[in-house]
Amino acid sequence: MIAYIVRRLLSMLPxxxxxxxxxxxxxxxxxxxxxxxxxxxxxxxxxxxAIRKALGLDEPLWKQFLVWVASLLRGDLGRSIFWGDPxxxxxxxxAQPTASLALTTILVAVIIAIALGVTAAARAGTLLDRSVMAxxxxxxxxxxxxxxxxxxxxxxxxxxxxxxxxxxxxxxGVLPWLxxxxxxxxxxxxxxxxxxxxITRATMLDVLAEDYMRTARAKGVAPRPMLLKHALKNAAVxxxxxxxxxxxxxxxxxxITETVFNIPGIGRLVVDAIARRDYPIIQxxxxxxxxxxxxxxxxxxxxxxLLDPRxxx
Amino acid sequence: MTxxxxxxxxxxxxxxxxxxxxxxNPTIVLGAALLAAMAVIAFVAPWIAGDAQLMAPINRLRPPxxxxxxxxxxxxxxxxxxxxxxxxxxxxVGLSVAFVSVxxxxxxGLAAGYYRRLDGFVMRIMDGLMAIPxxxxxxxxxxxxxxxxxxxxxxITIPEVPRVxxxxxxxxxxxxxxxxxxxxxxGGSRDLKIIARHILxxxxxxLIVQATYITASAILIExxxxxxxxxxxxxxxxxxxxxxxxxxxxxxxxxxxxxxGAALALVVLAVNLMGDGLRDRLDPRLARRM
Numbered sequence: 001m002i003a004y005i006v007r008r009l010l011s012m013l014p015x016x017x018x019x020x021x022x023x024x025x026x027x028x029x030x031x032x033x034x035x036x037x038x039x040x041x042x043x044x045x046x047x048x049x050a051i052r053k054a055l056g057l058d059e060p061l062w063k064q065f066l067v068w069v070a071s072l073l074r075g076d077l078g079r080s081i082f083w084g085d086p087x088x089x090x091x092x093x094x095a096q097p098t099a100s101l102a103l104t105t106i107l108v109a110v111i112i113a114i115a116l117g118v119t120a121a122a123r124a125g126t127l128l129d130r131s132v133m134a135x136x137x138x139x140x141x142x143x144x145x146x147x148x149x150x151x152x153x154x155x156x157x158x159x160x161x162x163x164x165x166x167x168x169x170x171x172x173g174v175l176p177w178l179x180x181x182x183x184x185x186x187x188x189x190x191x192x193x194x195x196x197x198x199i200t201r202a203t204m205l206d207v208l209a210e211d212y213m214r215t216a217r218a219k220g221v222a223p224r225p226m227l228l229k230h231a232l233k234n235a236a237v238x239x240x241x242x243x244x245x246x247x248x249x250x251x252x253x254x255x256i257t258e259t260v261f262n263i264p265g266i267g268r269l270v271v272d273a274i275a276r277r278d279y280p281i282i283q284x285x286x287x288x289x290x291x292x293x294x295x296x297x298x299x300x301x302x303x304x305x306l307l308d309p310r311x312x313x
Numbered sequence: 314m315t316x317x318x319x320x321x322x323x324x325x326x327x328x329x330x331x332x333x334x335x336x337x338n339p340t341i342v343l344g345a346a347l348l349a350a351m352a353v354i355a356f357v358a359p360w361i362a363g364d365a366q367l368m369a370p371i372n373r374l375r376p377p378x379x380x381x382x383x384x385x386x387x388x389x390x391x392x393x394x395x396x397x398x399x400x401x402x403x404x405x406v407g408l409s410v411a412f413v414s415v416x417x418x419x420x421x422g423l424a425a426g427y428y429r430r431l432d433g434f435v436m437r438i439m440d441g442l443m444a445i446p447x448x449x450x451x452x453x454x455x456x457x458x459x460x461x462x463x464x465x466x467x468x469i470t471i472p473e474v475p476r477v478x479x480x481x482x483x484x485x486x487x488x489x490x491x492x493x494x495x496x497x498x499x500g501g502s503r504d505l506k507i508i509a510r511h512i513l514x515x516x517x518x519x520l521i522v523q524a525t526y527i528t529a530s531a532i533l534i535e536x537x538x539x540x541x542x543x544x545x546x547x548x549x550x551x552x553x554x555x556x557x558x559x560x561x562x563x564x565x566x567x568x569x570x571x572x573x574g575a576a577l578a579l580v581v582l583a584v585n586l587m588g589d590g591l592r593d594r595l596d597p598r599l600a601r602r603m
Contacts, residue, residue, distance in 0.1 A: 018444075023445075023453065034457070149556070153567050157564050255448055282453050
């Protein structure tokens, strides 16, 4: 097992190397002088020169790449052109709102999605099942920001139940924190719920058709433990896999949700960097989120042994 | 609607056949009809909508009325006209991304699946590309280039390619073990002929399904990029640009956000319905799983 974990951790390296190489090449193969692009339309030649020096753009390409990778390995993501601060510091400052949003969304979405999927599978073919599936297709189709503005309009502007936007740090109390996170989590979680509910229903249908489920029913297991213990446990592996893959959906969604709800997180940091052409920030956040995505999916793989004792590494 | 009309003009029997098809595949027909309606609207935009760019400050923030069906935005622009023109960008981007990513992914996937020496190297690159969140990759690309529809299409295509490559490669890997491939190799067929004649056909059905899903996701990402200010230039009326421009006026003029939002959701829903229907019809193995 430990040998397997080490091997899998090592297998992250080539993936992250490709991510790093690609992000690096994006900047350097973009048409025109990267320093001039970053400096923007109103830059003086002196500005451009300063940026070129600051980013080491006057060195040969291979050397720039090695220097950059070496600093990446030390955990240095470079400095923001606009703020002048290290990108890691800027990310750390904005980590709490983003982590809060992502974690509450994942927690609530997974619970709701599995409940919906299990119920739909247990009543396959009924109106309830069809409504859940229709909701799932809708959830994929309505963009995060449209859901967000509808929620704001109904629940914050018309009904005044919840704040329109913003973020309250957890230190100022759990309730205000939750009040600010409720609408963004629903907006962000919609597509995620749809994705997980669909796979849960599909796998549950497969499992419910197995012989051992008939045996369970025959020996008189009550419906609820039968669904949750016998069936859901056996359906766990594909469901957990999709939860892991869906993280990619969430990362993109976080960027949009933070813009809609004006949450000062990592997503806002990136969006603000677009207009300022603050490429080191965009680059750093890509590296961080890609690493996170790869890591989460590694954890998902490792969780298979817990969920299904037949899987041994 | 258009489909029913053409079916009626055709010889008898066609109507009956269409009815049977529609009853068996309601989602394909509904999705295709919605999409066709949207395509027609996009195509005839100049004839059915007024000037999408005209600013008339005297008419700003008007609610929907007989004169302005969808109301006006904060610059007095006609939301209906802009929504109609927005369909153009969405459909162009969605279809171009689907076409280019399927073409590129097919070529790479066939090569990687057939020539095993290429496989490891190509797939490592694809794994790396897939680890980058699509929206962030697109933001990076767009922020380094002058905003244009072309760049947006390229930016959305790159993260979609690895998904196509993976799909095609998996089909090639199972197909190449079939006895008829062995027979073709033994019969002395050249590689290109084997790939084109014997392997390519098995990739078509799953690719059609994949292409519809790519179209849906491309339309969503284009809108998201426009919304975030990393898409096509803000003066071009796209649904994402419209929502971004009107976001400060949500309380007073919700129509300026909800109409483009509804149009966007409707198009993506139509494509997704078509995708689900096609998947059920063309790929029964997958259909059972979802």
